[in-house]
Amino acid sequence: MVHNLLYRTLLSILLMGLFMEWLYPLQFLDNDSISTSFIFILYGLSALNLLLGIFQWKQWIRIPIYLTIIAGAWGLLFEKGRGFEWYLSVGGILQHDVTIVIQEWSLSTLGAETRTLILILGWGILVTTVQSLALDRSSIGLFAGASIIYLLCLEALLGLEVFADIVRTSLLLMVLIAMLSLSRLREHSSTPHEFLNLRYVQWFISVCIVVSMAVCVAWIGDKVVSAEPTKKVNLEAAMDTFKDWTGLSMYRHTSKQATTGYGAGEGDMGAPLQVSNEIVFTAVSPISTYWKGETFGYYDGRRWAEPQVYFQSIDMKGEIQGSYRTEEREKESIIQTLNFIPSKTGEFPLFNGGNIERVLNITTENGEKPIYLLHDEISDTLKFPAATGSSPVKNYQIEVAIPLIQTNVLRNSSGPDLESVTERYLQLPEELPLRVKVLGNEITTHMTNRYDAVVAIETFLKNQYTYSLKTSVPPSNEDFVDHFLFQSKIGYCNHFATSMVILLRSQDIPARFVKGYSPGMLETGSQDTYVIKSLNAHSWVEVYFPQIGWIPFDPTPGFSTIHEKSEPIIINNQNAESKNIVDSVVDVYTNLVHFFGKIFINLQYSLTPEVAYMLIGMNLAVVLIIASVWRIYQGRRYFFLWRLRFITRNTFPQKEQMLKASWIVWDEFERKFGCIPQGITVREYIYSIQDENLRKEILQFTEQWERITYGETSINRTYSILFLQRCTQLAHLLSN
Structure with missing residues (x-):
């Protein structure tokens, strides 16, 4: 027992050295790419996992300890003095991230805490798996190759100097392999505790010679090639190197990635977005609404803008006059209160759920009351001014008019548009x-009224284009809308809203671009308080209808038409109940036909080399999966053998398991040649087999089987593995 514990400890120490070689070069990445504290936490996590693996404890003891170690490492990175209070909030963090991933269908939306937890879990599983392979199966070859390739990639992609790391890793691997070969020598030896024999002397001399040669080569290489000074490396630059190395940059226009949020809109549209979970404000509202910030009218082909000259100063206590005026029966007035987290500074729009009629209150940190606001009557935008020395705004309360315009009213709208x-x-x-x-x-050629034309364009964009945050800014000589409609065909809300506005304007329908936030999520336990985060930043469209005003529409897939939210939805339960199974099958079939038809139609416009390779790869993957499933189904009778060989090998030797494995062979033997007649021994029956090679294999198997069945000496692990291998091969041979 002492020798076994010492052996496992020595191997684990060598493995710790290898994992340190994986982590050590990462310290030379700049702090924006990966923090040094995170690297040291992974050092500690590796050491604790390896220490846990040295002792052969039961799983019900190891798993809780392992999870405690993971939770501790995770907490060291994020709890920041909050202690147990932070752990109590973990459930809410994970629930929120899972909800966002399901909604966005992208793992890139995960928050920093969840991404780090996945990384820590993955690293812990890697450490535990490598240690288990080394200690229980004497296998280190796969990890050895992966370690060398990993270090070479660090040098090729990141430009890190890893010559010394490769030398140290090679030495560690040599010693590890030597230790594993020593274990196999002891298994084959009749006197496993006797080290003073020729085999062990040869082993010791071979290890010394190989390690000495490696040290000499490393010393000579260090003298001949002078090492460059260590420098910090940025992962973004590494990704550019990788793209150049693989040729990906030839097919894709790269863009600097931004995060979701209410931006200033000064740059070109189309940059890829990374989701941010930062809370912007909470809002108390009796109903769920979009939060409109600003509207824009001028589009230059790359971005939206609204000249500041349009804004005029107005008294904060006065009634807000806008271009949207409706009769009392066409609107619903509600009170909304917004609380900024943290307090808002500088100039910003007053976000609202409809059309602001009055500003009831604005609370600043020092208690000062603003005297005036900035207002553009035509664009219906109200801003808090960026006055010198003004105190940050904590919250404000507004009275808002929510339009209640029915579809038939919009469809019957007519008359000239206002000149303004x-x-x-x-x-x-x-x-x-x-x-x-x-x-x-x-799109609109067959439409007889403005409303139907608007809905036609909105529906066209929702159905024909794909929502994605992984986009790129169009080349400088291309129009943003043209590039989206005819080339990329993927985008997020800015792409869809801008395209709808331009398509409408091309048909002489006044429309404008709106920037704000989607409704957000209800606060836990509340029925009227909504939490709005940076990821809720959104853009949509407002269309002008004569005699009515501006009506919102949202062409982005996954978002409902805004003005339709106030309309009741009536479900005819009688029709739903009378729908039979045949009708349901027909509906499903029709939807599938439309779905695949749309895919094939889009392919003729977007079949780039990347898409073609992806389709070929997907087809090959499907074929391989089907073939694998069929192969597993055919060999399902041999699963027990496979489980004994690859899962429970650390429990050998056990006579009962060997005999169970042999039953599969004898079963196949009887299937092929029939039952052994009474009065004939097994060997006599085997000698009657005509196939000489098969007869020889079965005789060897019988000798091994008899030794296991009737022998009194214990069977070592190597013999057990060889017997299982023979059982597997012979069972397949007899089944053909």
């Missing part, structure tokens, strides 16, 4: 490609 509206909201870039206008005409 057409001057600002029919503008198009002079260099807008003609095919954008042609597409708009094709």
Whole structure:
């Protein structure tokens, strides 16, 4: 027992050295890429996992200790003095991240805490698995190759100097392999505790010679090639190197990634987005609404803008006059209160759920009351001014009008548009490609009223284009809308909203771009308090209807048309109950036909080399999966043998397991040659087999089987493995 514990300890120490070689080069990445504290926590996590693996404890003891170690490492990174209070909030963090992943269907939306937990779990599983392979199966080859390749990739992609790391790793691997070969020598030896024999002397001399040669080579290499000074490396630069190395940059226009949020909108649209979970504000509202911030009318082909000259100072206590005025029966007035987290500074729009009629209160940190606000009557945008020395705003309360316009009213809307509206909201870039206008005409050509034309464009964008945050800024000589509609065909809310506005304007329908936030999520335990985060930043469209005003629409897939939220939805239960199974099957079949038809139609426009390779890869993957499932189904009778060979090998030798494995062979033997007649021994029956090679294999198996069945000496692990291998091979041979 002492020798076995010492052996496992020595191997685990060597493995710790290998894992340190994996982590040590990462310290030379800059702090923006990966923190030094995180590296040292992984050092500690590796050491504790290896220490836990030295002792052969039961799983019900090891698993709780392992989970405690993981939780401790996770807490060291994020609890930041909050102690047990932070652990109590973990459930809410994980629940929120899972909800966002399900909604967005992308792992990139996970928060920093969850991503780090997955990384720590993965690292812990890697350490435990490698140690288990080394201690229980004497296998280290796969990890050895992976370690060398990993270090070479660090040098090729990151430019890190890893010559010394490779030398140290090679030495550690040599000693590890030597230790494992020593274990096999002891298994084959008849006197496992006797080290003073020729085999062990040869082993010791071979190890010394190999290690000495490696040290000499490393010393000579260090003298001949002078090492460059260590430098910090950025992962973003490494990714650029990787793209150049693999050729990916030839096919994709790279863009600097931004995070979701209410940006200033100064740069070109289309940059890829990374989801941020930062809370912006909480809102108390009797109903769920979109939170409108600003509207924009001028589009230059790359971005939206709204000249500051349009804004005028107004008294904060006065009634807000806008371009949207409805009768009392067409609106619902509600009170909304917004609380910023943290307090808001500088100039910002007053976010609202409809159209602001009055500002009831604005609370600042020092208690000062603002005297005036900035207002653009045409765009219906109200801003808090960035006055010098003004105190940050904590919260504000507003009275808002929610429009209650029915579909039939919008469809029957007619009359001329206001001149102030057409001057600002029919503008198009002079260099807008003609095919954008042609597409708009094709979509709306059969529509007889403005509302149907708007819905047609909205539906077209939702159905024909794909939502994704992984986008890129179009080349500098291309129009943003044209690039989205005819080339990339993927995008997020900015792509869909901008495209809808331009398509509508191309058909002389006034429309404008709206920037704000989607409704957010209800606060736990509340029925009227909503939490709005950076990930809720959103953009949509407002369309002008004569005699009515501006009505919101949302063409982004996954978002409902905003103005339809106030309309009741009536479900006809009688029709639902009378729908039979045949009708349901027909509906499913029809939906599948439409779905695949749409895919094939889109392919003729978007079949780039990357897409073609992806489709080929997917088909090959499907074929391999089907073949694997079929192979597993055919060999299901041999699962017991496989489990004995690869899962429970550390429990050998056990006579009962060997005999159970042999039953599969004898069963196949009887299937092929029939039962052994009475009065004939097993060997006599085997000698009657015509196939000489098969007869020889069965005789060897019988000799091993007799030794296990009738022998009194214990069977070592190597003999057990060889017997299982023979059982597997012979069972397959007899089944053919």
